[in-house]
Amino acid sequence: MLMDGSDLDHDLVRTLFDIRGEMHQSHNSAAGYVDDLHQALRIARETGPVHPGSVGEVLGHTYHPGILPSAENHHVYSAFSFDTVNDVLRAPDTYSNAVYDAASELFGKNILQLGGAEHGRYRALVQPSFARNMTQWWIDRWINEIVDTLLRRIESQGRADLNLELCALLPLLTITSSFGIGWREALQLRELVESMITHAPRSNGDRLADSAAIGAMLTPVIESRRADPKDDLITVLTRETIVDESGERQHLSDDEILGLSRLVLTAGSGTTWRQLGIVLWSLLNHPDQLEAVRQDRTLVRAAIEEAMRWEVTDPTFHRLAVADTTLGGVDIPRGSVVEVCLAAANNDPTRWDAPEKYDIFRAIRPHLGFATGPHVCLGMHVARAEMTVALNAVLDRLPNVRWDPDAARPVLMGLQMRGPSEVPVVFG
Amino acid sequence: MTAEQSADAIEITVNPPTCAGTAVCAFYAPGTFDLDDQGKVQLIDTGGDPASAVINAAEACPTRSIRLSS
Numbered sequence: 001m002l003m004d005g006s007d008l009d010h011d012l013v014r015t016l017f018d019i020r021g022e023m024h025q026s027h028n029s030a031a032g033y034v035d036d037l038h039q040a041l042r043i044a045r046e047t048g049p050v051h052p053g054s055v056g057e058v059l060g061h062t063y064h065p066g067i068l069p070s071a072e073n074h075h076v077y078s079a080f081s082f083d084t085v086n087d088v089l090r091a092p093d094t095y096s097n098a099v100y101d102a103a104s105e106l107f108g109k110n111i112l113q114l115g116g117a118e119h120g121r122y123r124a125l126v127q128p129s130f131a132r133n134m135t136q137w138w139i140d141r142w143i144n145e146i147v148d149t150l151l152r153r154i155e156s157q158g159r160a161d162l163n164l165e166l167c168a169l170l171p172l173l174t175i176t177s178s179f180g181i182g183w184r185e186a187l188q189l190r191e192l193v194e195s196m197i198t199h200a201p202r203s204n205g206d207r208l209a210d211s212a213a214i215g216a217m218l219t220p221v222i223e224s225r226r227a228d229p230k231d232d233l234i235t236v237l238t239r240e241t242i243v244d245e246s247g248e249r250q251h252l253s254d255d256e257i258l259g260l261s262r263l264v265l266t267a268g269s270g271t272t273w274r275q276l277g278i279v280l281w282s283l284l285n286h287p288d289q290l291e292a293v294r295q296d297r298t299l300v301r302a303a304i305e306e307a308m309r310w311e312v313t314d315p316t317f318h319r320l321a322v323a324d325t326t327l328g329g330v331d332i333p334r335g336s337v338v339e340v341c342l343a344a345a346n347n348d349p350t351r352w353d354a355p356e357k358y359d360i361f362r363a364i365r366p367h368l369g370f371a372t373g374p375h376v377c378l379g380m381h382v383a384r385a386e387m388t389v390a391l392n393a394v395l396d397r398l399p400n401v402r403w404d405p406d407a408a409r410p411v412l413m414g415l416q417m418r419g420p421s422e423v424p425v426v427f428g
Numbered sequence: 429m430t431a432e433q434s435a436d437a438i439e440i441t442v443n444p445p446t447c448a449g450t451a452v453c454a455f456y457a458p459g460t461f462d463l464d465d466q467g468k469v470q471l472i473d474t475g476g477d478p479a480s481a482v483i484n485a486a487e488a489c490p491t492r493s494i495r496l497s498s
Binding site for chain 1: 448449450451452454455456462463467480484487488490491492
C-alpha cells in the first residue's frame with residue numbers, strides 16, 4: 001500500500017474535517033457552540049445536579065438531535081455531577097443502552113446498543129484486539145508509520161494546521177488500515193459515515209443507503225480475509241466464534257462483522273481526531289506545560305489524561321431508564337431518556353481542586369472521558385496509543401512548535417462533538 | 429489510605445467472574461493488575477505500584493471487580 005499521502009484529496013480532507021465548514025455547521029447549532037462551556041456547566045451542576053431537559057436545553061440551546069434520542073418521544077433528564085453521572089453509567093440494569101436502538105438500525109447489530117449477557121458476549125469478541133496488551137501491535141503495524149508519513153509531509157514547511165494534517169487523518173487511517181483499506185478509500189468511508197450519522201435532516205432511507213455503501217466497501221475485504229487471512233482486524237473478526245442462544249458455537253456472520261466494523265469506524269475516526277486536537281490545543285495554550293512535556297516525556301501521559309478530563313470531545317451520552325428511579329434527588333420515571341454530561345462530571349470541584357484549570361501536574365484521578373461501566377470505550381487503549389505516539393512525534397519533529405502568530409487563536413467548538421476550530425502552528 | 433502509603437498496606441481482592449476485561453486497572457496500576465488468558469483480572473504483584481495508583485485502578489474499574497481494604 002502506497003504510504004506517502006500523495007493520493008489524499010486535500011480538498012476532501014478539509015470538507016470532512018474542518019469543523020467550521022458547511023458539512024459540520026449546516027443545520028446543527030450545537031456544532032457552532034463557542035460559549036464558555038465550563039461556566040455553563042458549573043451553573044447547571046450547582047443548580048442541579050440533575051435537571052429536566054436535555055443538556056443542550058439546560059444550557060439554553062436547542063438543536064436537532066440527529067440519530068440521537070429525540071425529546072419528542074420521551075421525558076428527558078440531564079445529570080451534571082461526577083457522582084450522578086458515574087452512578088448512571090455503572091447501573092446498566094436501570095439505565096439501559098437500548099436508548100441507541102434506532103442508531104443500531106444504521107450500524108447493524110452492535111455493542112453500542114446491546115445489553116446484559118448478549119452485550120458481554122459480543123464485546124468479549126472484539127475486546128482482545130483493542131486490549132491494552134495489543135497497543136504495541138497497533139503502534140507497530142500502523143500508528144508509527146502513519147504518523148511518520150503525515151509529519152514527513154509537513155516538517156519542512158515550517159507551518160501547518162495540525163488539525164487537518166495530523167489529528168484528523170491519524171485515527172481514520174489507523175482504523176481503515178486495520179481493515180485493509182487504502183488511504184483514498186478511507187476518505188470515502190469517512191464521507192459515508194458523516195452522511196449516515198449527520199445531525200442535518202436526512203431520511204432514514206438515505207442513511208441506510210450510506211450504511212449499505214459502507215458495507216459494499218468492506219464486504220470484499222471480509223470475503224478476501226476468509227479465504228486468505230492477514231494480520232489485521234477483519235481477519236481477527238472472521239476467525240472469532242460466539243456461542244448463540246441455543247448453545248451453538250458460530251462464526252460471526254458478514255452482517256455481524258459489518259455491524260461491529262461500522263461502529264468501530266465511526267467511533268474510531270471521529271473521537272480521537274478531535275481529542276488529539278484538544279490535547280495539542282491545551283498544551284499550545286499553556287506554553288510552560290508544553291515545554292515541561294517536551295523536556296520530560298513521562299509527562300505525556302498526564303498531558304493526555306488531563307486534556308481528556310478538562311475538555312472531553314464527546315461531552316454527553318444517553319441512557320434509557322427501564323425502571324422508575326431517583327437520581328440526584330430527582331424522580332426519573334420509567335421510559336425517560338437520561339443524558340449524562342461527562343464534561344460536567346470531569347470538572348466537578350468535589351473531586352478535583354480548581355477543575356477548570358488545565359494542569360498536567362495535578363495528581364491523576366480517574367476521569368469519565370471514556371465513560372465507565374460495561375460500555376466503557378472499547379478503543380480507549382488504542383486511542384491513548386495514537387495520541388501518545390502523535391504527541392511525542394510532534395515534540396520530536398516540529399522543533400519549538402507554537403501557535404502561528406499570524407493566525408487567529410483557535411477556539412473549541414461544539415456541544416455534542418467538541419474540538420478545536422483549527423490547530424495552526426509554526427515550528428523551527 | 430493516603431497516596432504516600434505503599435500499596436503493600438492495602439489488602440486487594442479481585443473478582444474475575446464479574447470482570448469485563450477492559451484492562452482499565454492495568455492502565456492505572458500496571459505493576460499490580462493484568463488480565464489472564466481468559467481476559468479476566470488477575471493480581472500480579474500486591475506491591476507493584478504506589479497506593480494512589482492501586483486506589484485509582486479500583487475506583488475506575490467499570491464493573492467494580494476490585495475491592496480494597498486496609
